[in-house]
Amino acid sequence: MKKIYSLIALCTLVFVFACNKDLPTELEFSSYEFNSNDPQGGNWKPILISAGSDLKIPVPTATNSPAYQAELAKTKSAIQGMTAGQRKTLVYWTNNPVVRWNEIALELIAKYNLIPGPNADGTYPVPNPADPQGPPAFPFAHPPYASRALAYLSVAHFDGLISAWHYKFLYNRAPAYQVDPSIPFAYHDQNIPAYPSDGAVVAAASRKILTAMFPLEAAYLERREKEHLESLLLSGEFVPSDLDAGVSIGEEIAALALKRASTDGMKNAQTNQVVGDSIANEAFKRFGWKWINQESPQRPVGLTPLFGKVKMWNVPNVEATRPPMPPKPGTPEFEADVKLLKEYAANSTAERRRITNFWQDGLGTYTPPGHWNDFAARFIVKYRLNTLRAARTFAYLNMAMMDGGISCWDAKYYYHYPRPIQLIPGFETIAGTPNFPAYTSGHSVFSAAGSEILAYIFPEEAKLVRGWAEEAAISRVYGGIHWSFDAIAGTQQGRNVAQYTLEKARVDGAGR
Amino acid sequence: MNFFLKCHWRLILPFLVLPFWSVAQSPTDELLMPTKEICFLANYEYGRFNEYWEGTSLRTNATIATVKRNTAMLMAAYGITDKLNVYVGLPYVATHSTKPNGGKFAGALGIQDISFGLKYRFFQKETEKSELSAFASLNFSAPASNYLSDYQPYSLGLGAPQLAWRGIVNYKLQSGVYFRAVGGYLWKGYTKAEREYYYNNGSYFTPWMDVPNSWNYEVVLGKWFLNNSLRTEVKFGSQHSTSGDDIRLYNAPQPTNKVNASRVGAFAHYYFPKIKGFGVLGYWDQIINGRNAPKMTSIGVGVTYQFGLIH
Numbered sequence: 001m002k003k004i005y006s007l008i009a010l011c012t013l014v015f016v017f018a019c020n021k022d023l024p025t026e027l028e029f030s031s032y033e034f035n036s037n038d039p040q041g042g043n044w045k046p047i048l049i050s051a052g053s054d055l056k057i058p059v060p061t062a063t064n065s066p067a068y069q070a071e072l073a074k075t076k077s078a079i080q081g082m083t084a085g086q087r088k089t090l091v092y093w094t095n096n097p098v099v100r101w102n103e104i105a106l107e108l109i110a111k112y113n114l115i116p117g118p119n120a121d122g123t124y125p126v127p128n129p130a131d132p133q134g135p136p137a138f139p140f141a142h143p144p145y146a147s148r149a150l151a152y153l154s155v156a157h158f159d160g161l162i163s164a165w166h167y168k169f170l171y172n173r174a175p176a177y178q179v180d181p182s183i184p185f186a187y188h189d190q191n192i193p194a195y196p197s198d199g200a201v202v203a204a205a206s207r208k209i210l211t212a213m214f215p216l217e218a219a220y221l222e223r224r225e226k227e228h229l230e231s232l233l234l235s236g237e238f239v240p241s242d243l244d245a246g247v248s249i250g251e252e253i254a255a256l257a258l259k260r261a262s263t264d265g266m267k268n269a270q271t272n273q274v275v276g277d278s279i280a281n282e283a284f285k286r287f288g289w290k291w292i293n294q295e296s297p298q299r300p301v302g303l304t305p306l307f308g309k310v311k312m313w314n315v316p317n318v319e320a321t322r323p324p325m326p327p328k329p330g331t332p333e334f335e336a337d338v339k340l341l342k343e344y345a346a347n348s349t350a351e352r353r354r355i356t357n358f359w360q361d362g363l364g365t366y367t368p369p370g371h372w373n374d375f376a377a378r379f380i381v382k383y384r385l386n387t388l389r390a391a392r393t394f395a396y397l398n399m400a401m402m403d404g405g406i407s408c409w410d411a412k413y414y415y416h417y418p419r420p421i422q423l424i425p426g427f428e429t430i431a432g433t434p435n436f437p438a439y440t441s442g443h444s445v446f447s448a449a450g451s452e453i454l455a456y457i458f459p460e461e462a463k464l465v466r467g468w469a470e471e472a473a474i475s476r477v478y479g480g481i482h483w484s485f486d487a488i489a490g491t492q493q494g495r496n497v498a499q500y501t502l503e504k505a506r507v508d509g510a511g512r
Numbered sequence: 513m514n515f516f517l518k519c520h521w522r523l524i525l526p527f528l529v530l531p532f533w534s535v536a537q538s539p540t541d542e543l544l545m546p547t548k549e550i551c552f553l554a555n556y557e558y559g560r561f562n563e564y565w566e567g568t569s570l571r572t573n574a575t576i577a578t579v580k581r582n583t584a585m586l587m588a589a590y591g592i593t594d595k596l597n598v599y600v601g602l603p604y605v606a607t608h609s610t611k612p613n614g615g616k617f618a619g620a621l622g623i624q625d626i627s628f629g630l631k632y633r634f635f636q637k638e639t640e641k642s643e644l645s646a647f648a649s650l651n652f653s654a655p656a657s658n659y660l661s662d663y664q665p666y667s668l669g670l671g672a673p674q675l676a677w678r679g680i681v682n683y684k685l686q687s688g689v690y691f692r693a694v695g696g697y698l699w700k701g702y703t704k705a706e707r708e709y710y711y712n713n714g715s716y717f718t719p720w721m722d723v724p725n726s727w728n729y730e731v732v733l734g735k736w737f738l739n740n741s742l743r744t745e746v747k748f749g750s751q752h753s754t755s756g757d758d759i760r761l762y763n764a765p766q767p768t769n770k771v772n773a774s775r776v777g778a779f780a781h782y783y784f785p786k787i788k789g790f791g792v793l794g795y796w797d798q799i800i801n802g803r804n805a806p807k808m809t810s811i812g813v814g815v816t817y818q819f820g821l822i823h
Contacts, residue, residue: 023702024717103715110711117762118574135761296574296614345618350658357660357706364711364763374709374717421616428618430663480618 026103027377031095031187034386041388042166044509046159047313047395048256052166055252057245060171060195063179071239075176076183082234093231095187097199098157098390099377101206104224105153106366106373108214112141115363115435122297126270132215139214143361143442144307147369147405148266149213151313151398152257156209158395160201160253161388164246168193177236185236190386197238198387200246201253203228208254212261264311269304276301283416289329291418291437302436308410313399314500321407321497323489326417326439337483341420345428345480352478353430359443359475362432368443368472369401372450375465379458392510397453400501404449404494405442411493412437420480431479440490441482444473448494449501456502457512469494541732542645542682542692544633545591548821553793555814557583561799561806564665564765567758568803577613579665579806582606583624590821599629602656605668617666620659624669627653631680640686647680649696662705662721664765665806671703671767672723688736696728698751703767712768713757721767724756745779759804773802781816791816 042052049055061067093100116125116136125136132138139145173195177185192198207225211218229247232238271279284290293299308318315321327333344352361368376397380390417439421427434442451469455462473491476482545551562578563570587601608619629651636645654673655661661671678696700723710716730749737744756770777797784790797810 023720023722025715027717106709107711107715110709110715114761114763294614294616296577296612353660354706357662358708360707361709364760365707366709366711366715371709428616430618433616 026092027099027374027381029094029099029381030091032381032384033188034095034190034192035384036386036389037190037192038165038386038388038510039169040509042162042164042169044162044165044388044392045504045507046162047155047399048159048253048260049163052159052163055160055163055249057167057196057248060173060241060245063174068179068239068241071241072176072180072183075233075236075239076180079183079234079236086231086234089227089231090186090234093199093228095190095235096380096385096387096390097202097228098161098387098394099380100228101153101157101202101210102150102373102377102394104206104221105150105210106370108210108217109141109146109149109370110364110366112137112139112214113146113364113367115140115142118297124297124299129215129267137216141214141367142303143367143369143446144269144304144310144402144405144409145213145266146367147398147402147446148261148264148310149210150369150373150394151402152213152261153206153209154391154394154398155313156205156250156253156257157202157391158388159256160205160249161198161391163249163253164196164198164201165388167196167245168198171195173242175237176239176242183236187235187237192386194238194242196245196249197232197242198246199232199235200229200238200243201250202387202391203232204247204250205254205257206250208251209257212258260311265306266310269307269310271301271305273300276305279305279413280416283414287325287328287415289418290416292422293435294419294421294433295435299435302413303434304409304436305413308406308408308413310406312403312406314504315403315407315497316500318407318410321493322411322414323440323493326415326483326485326489329418329423333485337485338420338424340484341424341427341477341480344478348430355471355475356431356479359447359472360431360479361443368446369398369405369450372397372401372447372454375450375468376454379454379461383458389510392505392508393453393457396457396501396505397450400449400453400498401446403501404445404497407493407497408440408442408445408490409436411440411489412442415439417483417486420483427480429480431476431481433481438482439486440493441473441476441486442490443476444469444482444487444490445494445497447472448491449498450494452495452498453501453505456505459512542647542680542684542690544594544631544647545589545597545818546594547591549818550588550590550821551816551818553585553587553589553814553816555583555585555587555793555812557581557585557810557812559583559808559810561808564806565759565802565804566761570807573762575613575615576609576617576665578610580608580610581808581810583812595633597631599627599631599651601627601629607666607668609666620663620666620668622659622668623657624655624659625653625674626656627651642686643682643684645682645684647682649676649678649680651676651678660706661703661767662707662710664767667767670700670723673701675699676728678728688740690732690734690736692730692732692734694728694730694732698726698728700725705767710766710768712766722755723767724753724770726751726753726771728752739785741783741785743779743781743783745777747777747779748774749777750774756804765804769804771802771804773799773805775799789818791818 127136127138127140129138172193175194177183203225207221280290361371416437419438447469451465454465473487477484559581583605585603589599603624605624606621631649633647659668661667676698680694682692684690702720705719728751732747734745753770759765779795781793793814795812799808
């Protein structure tokens with residue numbers, strides 16, 4: 001008996017404690033030494049402005065001036081009074097807050113990536129930016145919305161930091177911990193001038209962009225910005241005027257980004273049913289087929305039929321990136337795909353299921369563009385990029401993915417190609433079929449575009465990320481929601497679109 | 513025939529196999545197998561729901577229409593001593609939606625969780641008119657196949673190791689009427705999804721999902737009939753999760769959800785007086801209230817066979 005009881009007790013302890021671990025709610029990394037300082041970073045070519053010097057900030061006071069000394073005393077006393085909670089916050093933000101603000105964006109995307117359900121009478125409500133509370137809440141952060149929110153956020157970060165770098169190395173104001181060596185510095189000594197604070201640029205720009213994209217989060221974002229700015233002061237690197245100048249740049253560049261966003265055509269992307277039907281009928285006249293939503297109750301209009309008309313970042317003409325016509329239903333090429341899909345559905349394997357789920361990034365998650373931002377953040381930390389280079393990585397990544405999404409949506413609603421569940425009677429899937437036409441696959445385009453940017457910036461990872469993009473593409477075929485030609489053409493389309501962004505990246509002055 | 517020799521399955525069986533509220537019961541009745549007696553059960557259960565609680569609000573969802581669960585289960589109980597029994601069980605589950613449905617999702621099928629249980633009687637007091645007994649039980653279960661728990665509402669189970677501690681008190685009158693109360697704590701471990709990010713009131717950058725623990729209660733009123741050949745029960749049970757998030761609007765459930773449920777049920781087990789060792793059983797259960805739970809109706813039938821292992 002005793003033995004049995006001991007065994008029970010042991011099993012209990014093993015199971016309780018073996019699994020009693022904290023689950024990561026953010027990328028786990030701590031402050032690191034940047035692999036470069038990029039003193040010439042202020043001369044790089046920005047996206048929204050013509051040069052970093054376009055944004056103006058006051059000439060800083062000298063570090064031996066009474067005004068600066070007063071600020072220094074204030075900083076020092078704040079650090080001396082630091083609470084345990086504030087110390088924890090310092091560790092959380094690290095010296096690369098570009099990654100942290102990107103994570104906050106991903107979290108909000110996942111929070112708002114909920115498709116509106118039907119009303120009791122079978123109609124569907126539409127999220128309304130004029131009444132964000134809803135229900136349904138605004139926005140529905142679907143993949144096109146997510147790619148756009150991330151693009152504006154990252155472009156604002158990049159331009160703002162080019163401007164910050166310009167003034168940092170123009171004025172060369174030393175960080176607080178160098179002016180007064182008795183001030184402890186929370187992070188690695190990088191020998192990067194402090195005026196203006198790069199972290200403050202990122203905090204202010206992020207708050208402003210994300211508040212516009214997720215209006216119900218205004219109070220939350222204000223709190224995160226405040227927490228971050230306070231943390232920057234407590235890091236020992238900055239005095240209040242360094243932060244103020246950073247905030248000024250961040251707000252100015254965010255306003256410019258939001259000005260572009262307000263006229264990029266996104267507000268017309270979600271059409272009403274009349275426009276949606278006419279787009280479908282045009283395709284039917286042209287090709288003899290049209291995609292039809294299979295949900296119950298049927299959704300009257302697909303997701304953002306006019307996202308393909310949104311203003312692109314780097315592609316002059318979306319039609320130049322439109323893929324060739326997909327196989328006509330009934331042709332041998334089409335029937336071969338039907339056979340393939342049925343075969344995958346009938347012979348499920350653990351590996352295909354894993355691939356389907358790993359890349360699904362469906363409702364309630366950070367979407368495929370979010371997944372590629374997650375990968376980018378890990379490479380940024382792995383290769384120890386500074387904040388400027390981190391922002392550059394995200395900016396090109398997200399511009400290329402948003403352009404990819406626009407090009408993909410152009411093809412989706414031009415060809416209006418049906419999904420497998422529409423054309424294969426009785427077909428069932430292990431992934432959710434989205435509310436828009438099949439050709440080309442959004443996952444394939446987003447992933448191929450994203451992978452080309454990461455392959456350029458992190459050449460050591462090129463083979464890996466291109467392999468991932470191909471796996472993401474085929475995952476949709478395994479899931480039963482895309483034809484193989486949706487995936488193959490989508491991958492090619494994403495690679496093509498990314499070249500336009502890479503052309504800019506190659507001549508921006510940053511080298512690789 | 514002494515009914516203590518009869519094998520007993522009430523509440524051992526259906527509740528290990530329900531994925532999203534999993535009012536997992538292990539040996540929770542007052543009966544024990546005598547030393548070196550073994551009993552087998554083959555059981556089939558059919559469950560269905562077309563409404564569920566999204567948070568606390570009851571809704572239908574044409575994407576999934578009516579979800580059906582078919583469960584076949586084999587179980588065995590063995591008397592190590594007259595006071596200590598051991599249990600083992602293994603269910604096979606198949607799920608799917610009725611047609612038509614808006615989602616066109618494939619169902620799932622396969623072996624669910626294997627479970628091992630122990631039950632020990634630590635108190636017994638008999639008088640002329642009644643009998644009072646008390647038991648402690650421990651049940652451990654873990655996935656026996658690589659089914660995906662993160663495929664709700666079709667997933668076969670929670671995909672996590674579970675450990676249930678229970679206390680059982682039973683009071684039986686000479687008339688054959690009995691009353692039983694069961695209280696338990698269910699520790700549920702982590703389940704591994706096949707994605708590396710999910711949202712649970714915030715971001716999680718990991719495939720591991722914390723399945724909420726729960727407190728489970730049950731009260732049962734029963735009576736023996738036909739010279740102790742027929743046992744019948746009605747009962748009320750509930751589960752209260754200690755943590756977890758709500759299903760989000762028009763979104764799929766996930767294993768991290770806070771699943772609460774109250775249910776009522778009835779059960780009968782008939783032991784053939786003339787066919788030694790054989791019995792048949794049937795039951796019905798209905799979830800009547802819940803949070804992030806399906807409003808499931810279940811019926812089950814089973815055959816039991818009991819014999820002495822060594823004479």
